[in-house]
Amino acid sequence: MSLSVLSIEKNLNRYFENKFPERRENRISEITSLAKGWETELFSFKYKYIEEGDSIKKQLILRIYPASNVEKKTKWEFEVLTSLFKAGYPVPETHVLELDLEYFEYPFIIMDRISGKDMGDDFTKALQEGNLEKITNEILPIQTKLFVELHNLDWKILPIDFESDIEITPSYLLDRLIKNSRKRVEKFQLQNLNPIFQWLNEKKHTLKFERISILHNDYHPHNIIISEEDKAYVIDWPACFVGDFRQDLGWTLLLTGAYTSKEIRDMVLKFYEEILGAEVQDIEYFEILAATRRIMDMFIFLEQDSEIAGIRDETKQQIKETAFHLEYVATLVKDITGISIPRFKELIQSLLIE
Incomplete structure (x- = not known):
């Protein structure tokens, strides 16, 4: 366009x-x-x-x-x-x-x-300068406070029409998400991801659920604007839905680790738990759920026509320029589940060579 x-x-x-x-x-x-x-x-x-x-x-x-x-x-x-x-x-x-x-x-x-600055730019600059003090004292407190506040909102403010005869629970919503993801696997012939889905289905029975939250589903510093009045606003909401808050947190932790470091990822989790006032259980499961989404997206975005994939033509080039982050995703999946996906490794190598 x-x-x-x-x-x-x-x-x-x-x-x-x-x-x-x-x-x-x-x-x-x-x-x-x-x-x-x-x-x-x-x-x-x-x-x-x-x-x-x-x-x-x-x-x-x-x-x-x-x-x-x-x-x-x-x-x-x-x-x-x-x-x-x-x-x-x-x-x-x-x-x-x-x-x-x-x-x-x-x-x-x-x-x-919102006239102001992209908090992601401040975050990137602080990382490049090794300024952990700015990250821990200024950026992460704002980021995680807004994140917890979102997850504490009443999810029923959103105009979602579920079937009236179904009890809406976090467990139901997780099952729904996995089933919809499996439909994408079939549609785009990504059966090489079946071992991960088998792992997700086996492990989900051990999870403990608490409540339903509103999920941003792409929450990171570049989606936070600090206004000229020094007020933070959250933007970019097309992926928003409801579910277990750990789905949202798992995605954010995955992106943070992939684009920065495990150390920063751990800091984000620590800040979230401090503001929440409780330890987050079973977060690795939700990071694997997030990794599965990322892997599916990469196959679809890079192997399908842009219009079919629902992305801009320029997006494929943006992905290629940050292909390094996919190595983190593949390693995380292997370390936690023991599953390796050769086709995904081949895709990563092809991007790094180009």
Whole structure:
């Protein structure tokens, strides 16, 4: 997907004029393409208009989902953001959900822009400088506090429609997740992952469950913005769902260990447990669950057409540039489960050679 500033301006003006005819003198300016995620295109812009005699100025984000059949996913993120905002959790206020493909060929949402800094940039800089004091005194306390607060929210604020005759428990939700993952295995012919699923199914019967939580499912410092008023906001919610909080924590620990070090991974867990006020049990199981998701994603993202995989074309290059982190994933799986996946090792080597 390639959009010029001129086309963004033209289509945003057309959109606001069509959808909000009561507004006069619409003006779009300062359109900027932001760092792109794996699945969406982001643009910031300023929007001025007059309504009921008042001149109104807003700084906004346009978030486009450039893939096929993503209307449901776009609507879900809008509903998640709206629900969390109403509950007082720190997310940007979201104003527009548009599923009509007339304007940008894909669905989009429009939300407030949080002017500030990406906490992930501070985290990366501190790592490069070996500044563990900044990580432990400034970054991790904010990151883990918001994480625990999310998991302590009432999950029923989200508009999820489960079948009425089913008792919704953490155990049921874990079974549901594994079954849905197995469907992906069949769809994309990833039967080489069957040994891991066998391990997950055997071990899940030993787990103890407590409660259902709202899960971000991609929680890391780059998804936290520190505003100019020094308030932290959490962004990027399309993967949000509900389940055992350890699913979310396991994913975060996996990414932290893979992109930084085991030492930093252990620090994140320690901070989480301190704020939670309890030791987290069986976390290695959920790290293997997370590793399974990562391995599946890599096969699908790299071996399928981008539109089918639901990612941007540029994402494949981004993955290749950080292929080193996949070695950590493979090693973790081998160390905990004893399972080695030759096809995944071959994929890693092919990425490292390119």
